Amino acid sequence: MAHDHHEPEGTDLHDAARATLERSGEQWTAMRASVYAALSGFAKPASAYDIAEAVSREQGRRIAANSIYRILDLFVGANLARRVESANAYVANAHPACRHDCIFLVCDGCGETTHLDDDTLTAGVRAAATAAGFAPERPVIEVRGRCARCAIAN
Structure with a gap:
């Protein structure tokens, strides 16, 4: 049986991600917002290095991939992102308020x-x-x- 739900886009997706993270007891910091914006901007699964490069460009300073991995781990745990295991890459969860298997x-x-x-x-x-x-x-x-x-x- 297919799983039906609303999939927010753009600003609505970022707002849904922020609300979901805050409901889990975590803060939506400027760095987390930048990482989520970069992740959700990729058309294909992105590695932590891809995301670090995008955030580094956006902020005008070098961001280490280790920092990105920590945030991505938090995002996966909070249902904001999914890890594509075979590609060692991540995608933004298009419906962060809905928990299910993918x-x-x-x-x-x-x-x-x-x-x-x-x-x-x-x-x-x-x-x-x-x-x-x-x-x-x-x-x-x-x-x-x-x-x-x-x-x-x-």
């Missing part, structure tokens, strides 16, 4: 990453893990392949 379709040709919500599939993964005596916390489902555009090009 499925990523990652194109090996162009790097485009599509996010799917399918509660039935992820519930099955959680049930299988539980049946095996494992307490699942965060299923990671990624499908590598070729997007429609790259499939046609080959």
Whole structure:
């Protein structure tokens, strides 16, 4: 079953991210706002180094990737970002107020990453893990392949 929800964009997305982070008991600092703005500005998953470079340009000073990793870890924990494990990269969560598992379709040709919500599939993964005596916390489902555009090009 697909998961339906409103996906804010632009300023509304940043406002939703800020509200979600503050509800989790964390502060929305200027640096966190800059990192979120950079992350949400990428069309494809971005590495901490990509984000550090973007924030460094925006602020006119060098920002270390280690600082970005700490903020990204906080964002993942607060549901503001998702980590694309196989690419060691991050995407802004388009619906930060909604907690659910994600499925990523990652194109090996162009790097485009599509996010799917399918509660039935992820519930099955959680049930299988539980049946095996494992307490699942965060299923990671990624499908590598070729997007429609790259499939046609080959």
